[in-house]
Amino acid sequence: MSEKIKLTIDGKKCAGRPGRTILEVARENDIWIPTLCFDERLEPYGACRICLVEVKGAGGLLPACAAEITPDMVVKTSSKRVDSIRRTVIELLLSDHPADCMTCESTGSCALQDLAYRYGIKESSFKGEAHSYHLADDNPVIERDPDKCILCGRCARICDEVVGPGVLGFVGRGFDATVSPPYDRLLEESPCLFCGQCVSTCPVGALTSKLSEGAGRPWELESTDTICPYCGVGCTLRLWTRDNKVVNVTAPMDKGVNRGNLCVKGRFGFQFIDSPDRLKHPLVRGKDGRLRKTTWNKAISLVAERLSETRDKHGADSVGGLASARCTNEENYLFQKFMRAVVGTNNVDHCARL
Amino acid sequence: MFGSGAMTNSIGDLGYADVTIIIGSNTSETHPVISMEIIKAVKAGKKKLIVIDPRNIMMADFAEVSLNQRPGTDVAVLSGMMHWIIKKGLYDREFVETRTEGFKELKKVVAAYTPAHVEKISGVPAAKIKKAAELYAGAARANILYAMGITQHVTGTDNVRSVANLASLTGNLGIPGGGVNPLRGQNNVQGACDMGALPNVYTGYQKVADEGVRHKMEAAWGVELPEAPGLVSTEMVRKRSEGGVRAMYIMGENPMVSDPDLNHAGEVLKNLEFLVVQDIFLTETAELADVVLPGLTFAEKDGTFTNTERRVQRVRRAVEGPGEAREDWRITCDIATAMGYPMEYGHVSEIKAEICSLTPSYTGISWERIEEKGIQWPCPTPEHPGTPILHVGQCARGKAKFMPVEFKEPAEKPDRQYPLVLTTGRILTHFHTGSMTRRCKALDELVPRAEAEFSPHDAKRYRIKDGDMVELTTRRGSIDVTATVTEKANPGVVFMPFHFAESAANVLTGGALDPVAKTPEYKVSAVKVKKKPSK
Numbered sequence: 001m002s003e004k005i006k007l008t009i010d011g012k013k014c015a016g017r018p019g020r021t022i023l024e025v026a027r028e029n030d031i032w033i034p035t036l037c038f039d040e041r042l043e044p045y046g047a048c049r050i051c052l053v054e055v056k057g058a059g060g061l062l063p064a065c066a067a068e069i070t071p072d073m074v075v076k077t078s079s080k081r082v083d084s085i086r087r088t089v090i091e092l093l094l095s096d097h098p099a100d101c102m103t104c105e106s107t108g109s110c111a112l113q114d115l116a117y118r119y120g121i122k123e124s125s126f127k128g129e130a131h132s133y134h135l136a137d138d139n140p141v142i143e144r145d146p147d148k149c150i151l152c153g154r155c156a157r158i159c160d161e162v163v164g165p166g167v168l169g170f171v172g173r174g175f176d177a178t179v180s181p182p183y184d185r186l187l188e189e190s191p192c193l194f195c196g197q198c199v200s201t202c203p204v205g206a207l208t209s210k211l212s213e214g215a216g217r218p219w220e221l222e223s224t225d226t227i228c229p230y231c232g233v234g235c236t237l238r239l240w241t242r243d244n245k246v247v248n249v250t251a252p253m254d255k256g257v258n259r260g261n262l263c264v265k266g267r268f269g270f271q272f273i274d275s276p277d278r279l280k281h282p283l284v285r286g287k288d289g290r291l292r293k294t295t296w297n298k299a300i301s302l303v304a305e306r307l308s309e310t311r312d313k314h315g316a317d318s319v320g321g322l323a324s325a326r327c328t329n330e331e332n333y334l335f336q337k338f339m340r341a342v343v344g345t346n347n348v349d350h351c352a353r354l
Numbered sequence: 355m356f357g358s359g360a361m362t363n364s365i366g367d368l369g370y371a372d373v374t375i376i377i378g379s380n381t382s383e384t385h386p387v388i389s390m391e392i393i394k395a396v397k398a399g400k401k402k403l404i405v406i407d408p409r410n411i412m413m414a415d416f417a418e419v420s421l422n423q424r425p426g427t428d429v430a431v432l433s434g435m436m437h438w439i440i441k442k443g444l445y446d447r448e449f450v451e452t453r454t455e456g457f458k459e460l461k462k463v464v465a466a467y468t469p470a471h472v473e474k475i476s477g478v479p480a481a482k483i484k485k486a487a488e489l490y491a492g493a494a495r496a497n498i499l500y501a502m503g504i505t506q507h508v509t510g511t512d513n514v515r516s517v518a519n520l521a522s523l524t525g526n527l528g529i530p531g532g533g534v535n536p537l538r539g540q541n542n543v544q545g546a547c548d549m550g551a552l553p554n555v556y557t558g559y560q561k562v563a564d565e566g567v568r569h570k571m572e573a574a575w576g577v578e579l580p581e582a583p584g585l586v587s588t589e590m591v592r593k594r595s596e597g598g599v600r601a602m603y604i605m606g607e608n609p610m611v612s613d614p615d616l617n618h619a620g621e622v623l624k625n626l627e628f629l630v631v632q633d634i635f636l637t638e639t640a641e642l643a644d645v646v647l648p649g650l651t652f653a654e655k656d657g658t659f660t661n662t663e664r665r666v667q668r669v670r671r672a673v674e675g676p677g678e679a680r681e682d683w684r685i686t687c688d689i690a691t692a693m694g695y696p697m698e699y700g701h702v703s704e705i706k707a708e709i710c711s712l713t714p715s716y717t718g719i720s721w722e723r724i725e726e727k728g729i730q731w732p733c734p735t736p737e738h739p740g741t742p743i744l745h746v747g748q749c750a751r752g753k754a755k756f757m758p759v760e761f762k763e764p765a766e767k768p769d770r771q772y773p774l775v776l777t778t779g780r781i782l783t784h785f786h787t788g789s790m791t792r793r794c795k796a797l798d799e800l801v802p803r804a805e806a807e808f809s810p811h812d813a814k815r816y817r818i819k820d821g822d823m824v825e826l827t828t829r830r831g832s833i834d835v836t837a838t839v840t841e842k843a844n845p846g847v848v849f850m851p852f853h854f855a856e857s858a859a860n861v862l863t864g865g866a867l868d869p870v871a872k873t874p875e876y877k878v879s880a881v882k883v884k885k886k887p888s889k
Contacts, residue, residue, distance in 0.1 A: 043398070139800070140795070140796040140799040140800060141796050141800070160397070161394060161397050161398070162390045162393065162394050163390060163393070164382065164389070164390075164393040164397075164412065164415070164416065165412070193382075193386075193782060194783075194800055195386065210796070211796055222672075224670050224671070224672035225670065226652065226653065226668070226669050226670040226672065227541065227652070227659045227661075227667050227668070227669050228541060229541050229651065229652040229653075229790065230540075230541055230785050230790075230791075231384060231385050231386075231537075231538075231539060231540065231541065231785070232385070232537060232538030232539055232540055232541060232542075232543055232544060232661055232662035233365065233385050233386075233387045233388055233537075233661060233662060234541070234659060234660075234661025234662065234663075234665060234667055234728075235387050236667075239653055239672040239673075241672050241673055244673045244674055245673065246653055246672060246673060255727075256667075257365045257366065257387070257661065257663070257665070258387045261387050261390050262387065263386030263387055263782070264386075264782060264783055264797070264800070265782075265783065265784075265785060265791060265797065266387075268794070268796050268797060269785070269790070269791055269794045269796075269797050270653070270794065271793070271794040271795050271796060271797075272634075272651070272789075272790040272791070272793040272794050273651050273653050273654075273673065274673075274676070275635070275793040275794075277635050277636070277793055278634060278635065278648075278675075278676045278677075278679065279633065279634060279635060279636060279640075279646065279648035279649075279677075279679060280648060280676045280677025280678060280679060281648060281677055281678050282645065282646065282647050282648060282678070283636075283643075283645070283646040284644070284645050284646075285643070285644045285645070291636075291641075291643075291646060296678065296680075296688075299645055299647060300685075300688045300689055300692050301692055302644075302645055303603070303630045303645050303647075303689050303692075304689055304692030304693045306601065306627075306628040306630075306644070306645075307601060307603065307628065307630075307689070307693065308693055310600050310601040310627060310628060311601075314600055316580065317580075317582075317584070317585075317599075318599055318600040318601065319599060319600070319601045319602070319603070320584075320585060320587075320590035320599035320601075320602045320603075321602065321603045321604070321605075322587055322590075322602065322603075322604045322605065322607045322609070323546055323549075323551035323605055323606075323607075324542075324546065324551075324605045324606030324607050324682075325539075325540035325541070325542050325543035325545075325546045325606075325607075326540065326541060326542065326606045326607075326652075327542065327546070327605060327606050327649075327657075327682050328542065328545070328655065328657025328658055328659060328669055328682075328683070328702070329542065329545040329546075329548065329549050329657060329658045329659065329660060329666070329706070329709065330657045330658065330683055330702045330705040330706055330709070331605070331657065331681075331682045331683040331686070332542070332545060332546045332549035332550075332551045333549040333550070333557060333705060333708070333709050334683050334686045334687065334690075334697070334705060335551060335605055335686055336549060336550045336551045336552075336556070336557075337575060337697075338603075338686050338689065338690050338697070339603075340556075340562075340571075340575075340579055340580065341575040341576075341577045341579065341690075341695060342577075342689075342690045342693050342694075342695040342697075343693075344577075344579075344580055345580055345584055346553050346554070346562050346580050346582065346583050346584030347553060347584035347585045347590055347599060348550075348551055348552070348553060348584060349551065349552060349553050349584070349585070349586050349587040349590070350543070350546045350547075350551045350552075350587070350607060351540075351543075351587065351607050351609075351612050351786075352543050352546065352547055352552070353505070353506070353586070353587075353588075353871065353872065353873035353874065354587075354612040354613065354614075354874070354876075
């Protein structure tokens with residue numbers, strides 16, 4: 001392991017391994033530097049200029065997300081000059097951004113809103129033409145609103161660098177630049193996998209989940225971290241709930257094997273939880289061959305009686321049990337214990353091979 | 355050959371490999387987040403990828419070399435690679451000498467598998483086999499990822515052995531970025547295996563046939579336990595005359611969609627003397643039950659899942675379940691108690707503690723320790739940090755033993771009557787028997803129906819257009835399904851997913867099993883196609 005590099009950020013003595021950026025070391029030391037185009041899942045981009053910091057002796061300002069630390073560096077994350085540039089960046093972005101925060105899905109989790117609030121910018125001093133796009137994305141999961149796009153490129157980069165297909169990219173130039181699938185097509189006409197990684201990285205309200213539209217502001221929701229119910233990767237999911245209903249799923253950046261990444265099932269596959277098809281009562285087949293509601297007591301006694309009967313009459317090995325690759329370890333443990341210790345057979349399996 | 359069915363390495367270390375082989379895994383659809391780790395490294399120029407698959411899967415877009423083998427010829431392809439590696443002297447001599455045994459036997463068996471010979475068997479050009487072999491063997495760190503494309507064959511065990519032989523031959527064991535990494539398909543299939551939901555082992559793969567282990571369990575559970583290993587699921591779901599069972603308790607499984615040869619499986623399940631199904635929905639299997647018991651989803655309960663890299667992680671309740679539905683473990687406890695064996699636990703953590711006390715590889719993975727972050731087994735003591743990489747310095751069994759295997763044809767080959775090969779599997783948007791994803795409105799809207807994939811060549815030959823309804827028929831049965839014409843498919847091979855009960859692919863699949871693992875050969879069935887008249 002190489003020696004740590006020592007440096008000073010805002011008067012605080014810090015250290016980091018060679019190759020680390022100013023932003024990474026600052027964050028490790030709980031020093032705030034604003035970012036817009038930065039996502040730790042992506043290669044540094046250094047495009048939005050909001051993370052510029054003053055570095056003694058560096059001549060100009062450096063983007064903290066891309067500039068690597070050097071020995072004895074002295075960094076100032078805030079100064080008159082830095083703050084003035086940040087204000088300009090924010091005002092420029094706001095000059096072509098709808099001021100509909102009261103109904104925007106991203107209110108409460110929008111980096112631009114947070115920055116405008118932090119720097120006290122109520123109105124942009126730049127007046128000019130503003131965009132008004134109309135999109136008819138028909139897909140059921142991802143809502144695109146190019147009017148709100150700040151062209152940070154995060155969605156395009158995550159689709160290319162991490163997911164692979166690179167569906168989103170910059171289309172057009174200058175004021176007419178937008179982010180879209182090639183030839184301005186709709187997502188459903190492109191090789192989009194609908195993983196929603198773009199939604200997860202969008203710092204504003206340009207890409208949002210249709211599933212959680214109107215479901216509640218972040219501060220109105222409760223969150224629970226758990227593990228995805230689908231494939232065996234075991235991604236950490238953050239379930240957002242309100243009134244006993246899961247209304248959104250995200251992935252925390254600092255946790256689990258997935259570190260913020262999810263696929264279409266993990267992110268958008270939660271509607272089955274409160275499906276009207278859920279079984280709510282035990283059922284028992286009547287003499288007419290139909291399944292009917294019954295009580296737990298009756299259901300359990302019937303199961304116990306019939307399994308005991310088969311076992312006693314034909315031997316324990318005439319009974320078989322399938323445990324579940326969907327259930328918990330504890331449930332699987334008890335299930336095999338039940339088959340072995342209570343029924344008395346090793347006829348226990350699950351769909352591991354299927 | 356050196357351990358049990360789980361990744362030898364960790365998801366976090368997949369990126370470190372200079373070269374990755376993906377064989378029999380449609381990773382971007384079945385394990386998307388793992389595919390992201392691989393793609394990210396390839397795009398950053400840190401990794402070269404070799405993809406071996408009968409279809410032109412998305413991962414092949416990122417591959418340095420992509421090999422399309424005829425379904426069921428994996429042993430031949432892997433033997434061809436080993437042949438070339440040995441011939442060119444590219445194997446890891448030191449590793450082979452100090453850490454393995456049986457090299458001579460392996461060398462003897464693969465001697466016949468020249469790339470030219472393998473080309474004849476598999477259809478993969480000899481030059482590609484050589485290139486893949488050189489790329490893999492030339493890397494300082496290389497790993498292999500595989501999934502059901504390797505295991506769901508009558509030669510599944512042979513396939514796995516070949517994969518392990520290749521990794522051992524090149525010394526890619528016990529190092530970061532190395533290893534043999536089966537990607538397990540379901541959230542807790544690893545855990546269900548680890549917990550002994552298998553007919554021959556208790557928790558942590560402790561054998562039921564081992565008297566010492568059995569006595570330990572008997573002492574802990576207070577009963578006498580059966581000695582003989584039990585039946586696997588496909589053996590239970592057989593006619594009584596063929597050794598099938600009379601009564602079944604099924605928890606959260608849906609064999610009426612996931613079992614092979616569904617017509618047969620359905621007949622058996624309908625004729626059981628008693629069937630109790632515990633599930634969250636009235637699945638195709640639950641519809642046949644005498645008693646249906648409502649359980650809870652992952653979001654409604656506490657517990658643990660174990661992922662494909664052996665990491666035991668906490669599952670947490672976020673919402674309350676509907677109606678009278680109950681935690682699955684409480685239901686099992688109640689049935690046990692009603693059968694005269696009191697099973698009582700106040701909290702799920704008490705069950706976890708019992709697991710730790712009886713399972714050497716889980717001993718140190720206590721409920722409290724994994725509150726924040728999961729731990730990878732083996733974890734033998736409360737202080738042990740867990741094991742991110744298996745077989746460091748030494749394999750579980752001492753030296754890795756080469757298990758050379760000869761190529762064998764699949765159970766069913768295409769013929770005049772059934773001229774195509776059907777191979778089944780998963781697609782990105784749906785999961786297993788579809789009981790959960792088909793009830794997610796958004797997912798079902800994204801992909802509302804099953805599609806059978808035909809190559810442009812076969813489409814032309816059978817006059818099939820994109821969107822046509824076709825009838826697929828095998829020796830087991832027939833189904834109707836929508837056809838799609840795609841370059842993803844290669845001539846002679848039709849793919850379709852098994853998630854859709856209304857076009858149930860498993861009506862078509864056969865009952866042939868791997869003789870050791872007893873896994874059905876889902877990846878190869880001989881099939882014929884007939885275009886349906888348009889309505």
